[in-house]
Amino acid sequence: MKLHVSIVCVGLVLGAAALAPLSALAHGDVTPQAVDTHTLPPLGDDVRAENPYRGSSEALKVGISAYTQNCARCHGIDAVSGGMSPDLRELDSECMDQKDEGKKKACFAEVDTFYYGITMKGKVRNGVEKMPAFKGTFNQEAVWAIKTYLETRRAGN
Numbered sequence: 461m462k463l464h465v466s467i468v469c470v471g472l473v474l475g476a477a478a479l480a481p482l483s484a485l486a487h488g489d490v491t492p493q494a495v496d497t498h499t500l501p502p503l504g505d506d507v508r509a510e511n512p513y514r515g516s517s518e519a520l521k522v523g524i525s526a527y528t529q530n531c532a533r534c535h536g537i538d539a540v541s542g543g544m545s546p547d548l549r550e551l552d553s554e555c556m557d558q559k560d561e562g563k564k565k566a567c568f569a570e571v572d573t574f575y576y577g578i579t580m581k582g583k584v585r586n587g588v589e590k591m592p593a594f595k596g597t598f599n600q601e602a603v604w605a606i607k608t609y610l611e612t613r614r615a616g617n
């Protein structure tokens with residue numbers, strides 16, 4: 461009898477543990493996770509207009525982990541959106557189609573500035589927080605590392 465009771469208890473504890481991550485997902489309010497960027501060249505306080513880590517394999521490594529911990533639950537595993545949030549593989553797809561090199565560069569800078577702003581500030585629409593602000597948790601290095609990852613996930617890559 462005693463044994464039976466303890467099995468039920470273990471069952472309850474396991475059940476609660478299994479449900480906890482689900483309820484966090486449903487509310488979409490998981491706290492932003494800090495990103496360890498010490499392996500990346502430090503950028504200081506001046507915000508870059510364009511991703512300074514473009515093509516860096518170390519930034520890609522940091523970015524994959526940072527994206528998975530902080531963005532994937534809304535923007536999708538491997539950056540493939542399930543439709544609830546914008547598909548970030550498309551962020552700079554317009555720029556990729558630019559033939560003129562000058563225009564292409566300007567396009568990347570514009571997208572990068574937009575991307576940086578929304579990632580740091582988040583998005584509130586009609587008083588509802590659609591996306592949390594990562595300012596205060598992320599440094600500049602973390603934001604660009606994630607962009608470096610997203611650039612490897614563009615359509616056609």
Ligand code: HEC
Pocket residue numbers: 488489527530531532533534535544545546548551574575578579583585590591592594606
């Ligand atoms: C709680 C869900 C959620 C999380 C977490 C989240 N986002 Fe978002 N994000 C959204 C939603 C929803 C939008 C669309 C906002 C709108 O304009 O209504 C969005 C918009 C964006 C946009 C603008 C896309 C466009 O084409 O307009 C970028 C860039 C972005 N998110 C990047 C990120 C990054 C990078 C992370 C992780 C560091 C992140 N998001 C985490 C929900 C989320």
